[in-house]
Amino acid sequence: MQALIQELRAQLGADQVLTEGDLSAWEQDWRKRDRGRALAVVRPGSTAEVAAVVQACIAQRARQPERPVSIVPQGGNTGLVMGSTPDASGEQVVLSLQRLNRVRALDADNLTLTAEAGCILATLQQHAQAAGFLFPLSLAAEGSCTIGGNLGTNAGGTQVLRYGNARDLCLGLEVVTAQGEVWHGLSGLRKDNTGYDLRDLLIGSEGTLGIITAATLKLYPLPAAQLTAWAAVPSLPQALALLRLAHRHLGAGLTGFELMGQFALSLADKHLPQLRVPLWRQSPWCVLLENSDHESLTHAREQFDRLLEAALAEGCISDAVVAENLAQAQQLWQVRESIPLAQVAEGLNIKHDIAVPVSRIPDFVAATDALLTQAIPGVRLVNFGHLGDGNLHYNVQAPQALDAAEFLRQHEEQVNHLVFESVRAFGGSISAEHGVGSLKLAHLEQHKSPVALGMMRAIKQALDPLGLLNPGRVLRHE
């Protein structure tokens, strides 16, 4: 392996090839579930240097096939499924894209932004906004995550309802292949039917089929106004009725529809009382709605008022508040975003990031709640998520009397099994937005169709026959 390290130092400069000191920022996963050991952390500064790293690793494979070196691409290392940290073998090179952080171009008439993989998501949002545009990808980790990681994992977030996932926001990619070649697929084209959709195949492949080095992203005109409301909703079927009304009244203006269960909000109220959670005591569910209007604040408010009046009349909400200003709107969003923190304060818990068809959410929650409370008396269910996308963070907190760590040891497998079987019965997904990584590999094998898994394995074998790129993520290394 020493020959490889020397080659990497020669290519990138010695100070961009880290093998000593504290490498925990690259070796430790975001949720601190596991820590691997890297052969080296390399920080290339250009696409050509990324290609050089891949080629150096291919050469090392030829020299020493019995110790197969591999590459773990890494962006902001904020993933939740252990997909971007090395394993314990000491034979994986962490390839950090963080130094590829230039915005290459903004094309106002084409409504596109071209940026390198290491750009921080929030930086891109600000860059777009400064030019009068919206880049709508938005999620909790946006201050640390990178666009390369967002694309590698097909990140979701809070505006998927209107703008789609990361995949929907990308028009073209620049990629270093497993052969160390560069695919110059950056494109500002909205229509291009010249062959297979390599772009969407690479997006969401979690660094296992190629290394994304840059992307051309879609921009939208900045809305003239954004309004946020918070409504108390008597039941899940009524939450769906509200969603239906919101689609009709707001059309494409509906950019957020977040559901929160009463117990989830009680935790926020308990652990973060300064947030002043509205309306939660009076209702089993609350919904946060966002209306983005291209016309004016007045128009946005009229639209919202009309929607909420109709919803009150139909009985699908029992009460509602509309944020009077930006600060109030941010405070409502903060309540929504604080739920994971409040959960941590309450103690260890079992997280799921599932999706079912929107129409099946009420039955899914009723059935799965019943299964769990029957199996584990006193279990506490933290339910919140992006109802408009059918995506729930369906989390399970230990019964009040129990030690949380002990609860996890005893029940994590059982809880996962029950929840995932229920997801399957409702035609859902066991990973809506977080991806597979190494954490959900075994679950994927149990729950994905064998035909689909077969096609995935064939594609992996075709594009990365050496198994050089992020082996053991998404698919088991064979």
Add this chain to the structure above:
Amino acid sequence: MQALIQELRAQLGADQVLTEGDLSAWEQDWRKRDRGRALAVVRPGSTAEVAAVVQACIAQRARQPERPVSIVPQGGNTGLVMGSTPDASGEQVVLSLQRLNRVRALDADNLTLTAEAGCILATLQQHAQAAGFLFPLSLAAEGSCTIGGNLGTNAGGTQVLRYGNARDLCLGLEVVTAQGEVWHGLSGLRKDNTGYDLRDLLIGSEGTLGIITAATLKLYPLPAAQLTAWAAVPSLPQALALLRLAHRHLGAGLTGFELMGQFALSLADKHLPQLRVPLWRQSPWCVLLENSDHESLTHAREQFDRLLEAALAEGCISDAVVAENLAQAQQLWQVRESIPLAQVAEGLNIKHDIAVPVSRIPDFVAATDALLTQAIPGVRLVNFGHLGDGNLHYNVQAPQALDAAEFLRQHEEQVNHLVFESVRAFGGSISAEHGVGSLKLAHLEQHKSPVALGMMRAIKQALDPLGLLNPGRVLRHE
């Protein structure tokens, strides 16, 4: 081959395996450029029967490898690039999906429609509308084309600006693989990050990677009102300025932005005088705009008036008319849709379906017009298309004095070369929405990046190692 025919008759019933009589509906391509000869036309009635056809062909391959039978999937056979008709070998089975024409489900709360591949596009539009929803895929052939063909070719059309291509309108697929297995990938999920994006890989693969048998499609609430306007625009940069204004004023309400050149409109006026083409004499370009409003007709009209006033004030339009009723709106769309017909009436011509970044359209048109008129004095350029998507139908009509057929013989290759080189120089695509088929195969090899072509070939080899599915389309059969 007789054993295969017998097996197919046993599986599907003798009357669904056609080998005699007039097979031109399946053997002749839509533009009548070529006619192949099918070993048989088979019309399975279910997904299981489609799988049985594939398995029977695999068995025939094993029996007679020296005469390799293959399968050409076919929907409405309205494609423009000879991708769905058999070659001249007499060894290809045309697999028509037309009998798979059931709408399987409409889920109002999930905003999805599940339909089989052989459903006619217009039928699905009507089915959605009857339930109060919009299925926004819309194109000239919608009365004959099938949703399977739309997905197989990633069809575009007139509403891509707002709703995207066919790929953007599909949440899940049911597919028969090249191994004759069924991938049950129908999904009503808006978020699902469990592995590679097989759906988008299959969509647009023109039947070369699998046979789409059903799909789950996205629906939208029906807009409350739709308004159409027609504006005279002094130049292409001003057309872009109008597009910019329209994005700002109408937001997601902007569902159509079609550009038409003066010569294109003069042909419509000459050959279809009953259409009464508006404003075309006074301006080198006209634009058709569509505003879909979720609020009301009054609101739609206010929005449009405000936009057109601003556009007049900024000088990006010189005049405009807004349709007063649905009949007038349809008449404006009819003018737009009639241009290909008017071209046919004027004589044979060379068609291109190209895309460049929206911002580069004015320079692309200026540069390419100059190249062509210099190379072929008197050549007449028919320019129209979806400006909002950067997609032009950049067509070339013979000089007035010349015989059109003779012109094509002499100049088609030269014209294609000049246009495609210009497309390449502007970072564009040589096939924006029509696909590759066999017609553009050679051009694709010249213009697509070798790295991308290499990945495409590896994927084809991985998913269809026998080369059973639509060989010689998209990629050369090796």
